[in-house]
Amino acid sequence: MIGARTLLVNPPRIGGIAFTRQGRCQEREEVLGTTKPPFTLALVAALLRARGAGEEFKLVDLTARDASVADLVTELDREGFRPTLIVFPSTTPTLDADVSALAPLKARYGARLVCFGPHASTVPAESMARAPEVDAMLVGEPEDAILQLSALGSWDEIDAIASATYRRGAQVVPARAHGTFRGLAEAPYPAWDLLDLSQYALPLVNAPYVIVETSRGCPYACDFCVAPIHQGHKFREKSAKALVDEIEHGYRTYGLTFFYLWGDTVTLNVKTFSAFCDELIARQLPIQWFGNARADNLQDLVFVQRLKQAGCWMLALGIETESEETRKDMMKRLDGQKIRIALKHMRTAGVRSFGFFILGYPGDTPASLTKTVDYAIDLDPDFANFYPAVPYPGTELYAKAKRDGLLASDDWSRMEYSYYLLKGNGLDEPTVMRAINTAKRRFYLRPAYLARHAGDVARLAKSKWKVVWHVGSRVVFGAPVAHAAPTMESDLTGGRPLASSRG
DSSP states (O other), X not given: OTTSEEEEEEXXXXXXXXXXXBTTBOOBHHHHTSOOOOHHHHHHHHHHHHHOSSOEEEEEEHHHHTOOHHHHHHHHHHHTOOOSEXXXXXXXXXXXXXXXXXXXXXXXXXXXXXXXXXXXXXXHHHHHHXXXXXXXXXXXXXXXXXXXXXXXXXXXXXXXXXXXXXXXXXXXXXXXXXXXXXXXXXXXXXXXXXXXXXXXXXXXXXXXXXXXXXXXXXXXXXXXXXXXXXXXXXXXEOOHHHHHHHHHHHHHHHOOOEXXXXXXXXXXXXXXXXXXXXXXXXXXXXXXXXXXXXXXXXXXXXXXXXXXXXXXXXXXXXXXXXXXXXXXXTTOOOOHHHHHHHHHHHHHHTOEEEEEEEEOOTTOOHHHHHHHHHHHHHHOOSEEEXXXXXXXXXXXXXXXHHXXXXXXXXOGGGOSTTOOOBOBTTBOHHHHHHXXXXXXXXXXXXXXXXXXXXXXHHHHHHHSHHHHHHHHHHHHHOOOOOOOOOOOEEOTTTOOEEXXXXX
C-alpha cells in the first residue's frame, strides 16, 4: 500500500524565514505576526486516524519547530519510521525551496512525494515542470485525494484519482477534475494533539490558537485572489453545533481561548452565522475568535453586536483601495459607503478592525497610491496592512498583467508581499515598496494613533519583537528585504549539496 507509512510534513523555513502554507494563504510570518497552524495536514491526520485501516502516519511541522530536514531524518531513523508516502503543502513563492528541502527525503526512503496548495490548483502542469522530484500534485481540495492515494496498492493505480496531476515516466498527466472535500460537514476534530500548539502564538495576546474551519468556497470573483480557484465558488458551511463543538473541545482539552475562524468570508451567511453566535453564547465559553469578513455583511449593527457578544475579537476586511473604479476593475464588488458603515458598527460594538489595502494594482499611479493611504488614515481601522499587488499565476490579474505587458518579472519566489513585480503608470518595484513603507509610517506613527494604541504597541513589541524589528527596520530605516532563497542542504543519501529543484 502506498500509504503504509505516510509522512505529513510542513516544509522548513527558507533561509530562516517562516512562511504560512495553508489554503490560499502564502505569506511570511511578518505579514500578520504569526504563521498559521497547518490545519489541512492536521485534518488529514485526523481522517487517516478515523479510517483506522492499520496504516501508520506521522505529522511534523518543520517551520513551527524551526527544524531542518536533517533533524527530521534523525527523528525518523530513531523511531524506525520509514515513510512510503510524503505529503506536503506548498505555495507559489515557496515551491522551489520546499521541493529542494524535501527531495532528499524521497531519495533516502524511496517514498513518493506529493504536493498540494494554490499553485497546484491554479497552474498544475507548470508547477510540475518546476518540481521534477514531485510525483504528483493535487488540484483543488486535497483531503479526499490524499485518503484515496494512501490506500492505493501501487503507483500504477494513481489514474483512479481524478484530481491528481501526476508523472508517468517523462510524461505529466493532467488532472481530470477539481478536488472537493465531500466530508466537510462531518469532518473530524483535527489532530492538534500531534503538534505543539504553544508554537503558534497570536500577536498582541501572545496566546496559542488553532484554526476552526467554518466554510469553504467563495462566491465572489476578485481577480487577484486564488481562493475560488483553489476551493471553488460554491459556498459550503458547517453547522453551528459542529463549529461550537469544535471550539468547546479545543477549550476543554487544550485550554485554548483564541480561535481563528477559517473561511474566506466567515460572516457571509448572516442567518447561519447568527445561529453559530447563539450556540456559542448559550454555552458561555470564555473564548475569543477572529476571522475574515466583508464590509457589506456588517451593515446591521445588531448583528455586529451579536458577534461581539459571541466572543468576536477582531475581523479583517479587504478594503483594497480608495478608488471605486479600481475596485470594479478588481472585480471587488464593494461599495465605499458600506465600508464606512461596517467600520462604524465595529467601533460601536467593540470589535477590532484590520483593514487590508493593495498598492500598485494595474491603473494605479503614484498619486492614487497616496490617495489610498489618505483613505486608510481617514477610515482609521484599528490596524492596517498595505500590500503590493501580487500577480499569482492562474489568476485573472496575472493574465491581465501578461496580456497588457505589465509583468516585470515572472520569478515565482518573489510572488509574495515583499516584492512588486508589475510596472506601468510610473510605478515599479522601488516606487511601490517605498510607498508601502511610507504608508505604514503615516498610519502607525500618528500621535493620536500611538496614544490610543500604546498598550497594543507595547504588547506587540513584547510578544513578537523579532517580527516588529524586521518590519520596523524597513519602515523606518529602509532596510532591505531578506530574500527567501533555498538553502544548500547536503543530500542525505550521498553527501553532495542539493540546490534548488530547478537547478
